Amino acid sequence: MIGTLGTLIWRDVRQSYASGGTWLPVVFYLSAATLFPFAVGPDRELLLQTGGGILWIAALLATLLPLDRLIQPDLDNGIYDQLITRGLTDEVIAFARLISHWLSFGPPLLLAAFLASGLMGLEGASLWTLLASLAIATPALAGLAVIIAAITAGLKGASALGGLLLIPLAIPLLIFGAGSLSNFAGNALLFLGAVSLLLVAMTPFAAGAALRATRE
Amino acid sequence: MNGGQSTTSENALIADGLCCVRGDRMLFKDLNFQLEPGQAGLLTGPNGVGKSSLLRLVSELLEPFAGTVSVPNSKALCDDKLPLDEHLPLGKALQFWTQLDGRTDSDMQAALEKAGLDHLAEVPVRYFSTGQRQRARLARTYLSDAKIWLLDEPANGLDAASVEHLGTVLQNHLDSGGIILAASHIPLPIKFDLKLALEPIVQAA
Numbered sequence: 001m002i003g004t005l006g007t008l009i010w011r012d013v014r015q016s017y018a019s020g021g022t023w024l025p026v027v028f029y030l031s032a033a034t035l036f037p038f039a040v041g042p043d044r045e046l047l048l049q050t051g052g053g054i055l056w057i058a059a060l061l062a063t064l065l066p067l068d069r070l071i072q073p074d075l076d077n078g079i080y081d082q083l084i085t086r087g088l089t090d091e092v093i094a095f096a097r098l099i100s101h102w103l104s105f106g107p108p109l110l111l112a113a114f115l116a117s118g119l120m121g122l123e124g125a126s127l128w129t130l131l132a133s134l135a136i137a138t139p140a141l142a143g144l145a146v147i148i149a150a151i152t153a154g155l156k157g158a159s160a161l162g163g164l165l166l167i168p169l170a171i172p173l174l175i176f177g178a179g180s181l182s183n184f185a186g187n188a189l190l191f192l193g194a195v196s197l198l199l200v201a202m203t204p205f206a207a208g209a210a211l212r213a214t215r216e
Numbered sequence: 217m218n219g220g221q222s223t224t225s226e227n228a229l230i231a232d233g234l235c236c237v238r239g240d241r242m243l244f245k246d247l248n249f250q251l252e253p254g255q256a257g258l259l260t261g262p263n264g265v266g267k268s269s270l271l272r273l274v275s276e277l278l279e280p281f282a283g284t285v286s287v288p289n290s291k292a293l294c295d296d297k298l299p300l301d302e303h304l305p306l307g308k309a310l311q312f313w314t315q316l317d318g319r320t321d322s323d324m325q326a327a328l329e330k331a332g333l334d335h336l337a338e339v340p341v342r343y344f345s346t347g348q349r350q351r352a353r354l355a356r357t358y359l360s361d362a363k364i365w366l367l368d369e370p371a372n373g374l375d376a377a378s379v380e381h382l383g384t385v386l387q388n389h390l391d392s393g394g395i396i397l398a399a400s401h402i403p404l405p406i407k408f409d410l411k412l413a414l415e416p417i418v419q420a421a
Contacts, residue, residue: 007316085291
């Protein structure tokens with residue numbers, strides 16, 4: 001079982017780093033961070049106040065970029081059919097996809113956030129709070145991406161629908177995540193952790209049910 | 217796999233009163249058949265009659281509307297999808313299934329030779345022709361080491377010599393105690409123990 005999971009995850013991770021798709025959210029993230037100071041002007045106080053929030057919104061938008069590559073290709077070429085025929089459940093497949101997607105989404109995004117905070121002039125406690133909040137939230141963002149990709153698989157205009165689905169589901173993450181930037185006591189981070197755990201725990205079941213429905 | 221000695225019925229493919237409904241339409245009902253190890257079954261019938269759906273039912277990808285199907289655990293489905301990563305060379309793409317099915321590299325080499333693809337192992341799958349893609353589907357089925365092979369139009373796109381060769385591989389599988397259930401419009405050069413002719417159901421009302 002563990003060996004099977006490992007094989008599934010390794011294939012996905014290798015494929016996503018090899019295809020370069022992993023770096024797309026990173027480039028997007030850095031572009032957003034670069035454009036923002038041009039748009040609002042180089043006022044240091046303003047950038048310090050708003051920069052963290054902007055980086056959080058950019059992280060949500062970066063979540064949308066890989067949606068069409070997460071589930072659809074493997075569904076089309078029958079890889080999931082073959083896995084089900086081997087007795088794997090949809091939940092296990094979705095769980096493996098969650099792990100493999102986080103591995104190719106979370107670490108690069110954190111790296112990009114680190115670089116982008118430099119552009120916003122964030123440092124010290126704000127920098128570390130931002131990185132901590134993103135580190136806590138990326139598994140949940142990866143989970144949401146997997147759920148949405150599974151729900152919209154096979155639909156026309158899936159990417160537009162994906163954006164609409166993500167926004168309401170990601171609001172709790174944004175509230176507590178961006179909230180943690182001005183709350184150094186750490187309560188917001190605890191709430192963020194709770195929301196993140198909930199979404200991660202939901203992912204295999206929600207995405208698994210959506211995968212099962214694609215076969216009907 | 218399933219723990220040493222097992223009775224015949226555990227290794228057989230048994231469909232009992234199978235009924236399949238797809239999108240409010242009943243494709244077939246009360247389908248009964250049984251295939252023992254070493255036996256082959258052929259599905260025939262016009263397009264859209266439910267041959268592929270029956271194969272997906274047996275693969276446990278679809279739930280029967282009514283009835284039951286009992287299948288050995290190790291089964292391989294070969295349908296019109298090619299579950300290989302297009303940008304990878306064939307050998308690398310098959311590696312994934314080799315690992316997943318707990319096979320070795322020499323098993324993979326043997327499967328490639330059986331499918332007549334051993335000279336294409338280094339070529340990315342996306343460059344394959346129709347016939348070569350079909351042979352790649354077959355190679356993945358041979359590699360799986362499954363007891364029961366569920367083949368949906370296995371001879372599609374193959375030239376006459378390849379169909380002949382496919383017949384030999386299928387016969388070897390049957391001789392070693394395997395089961396085959398195939399849907400094919402192209403005559404396959406093996407003896408079928410069971411021929412199931414599916415007919416469209418005329419809907420009342």
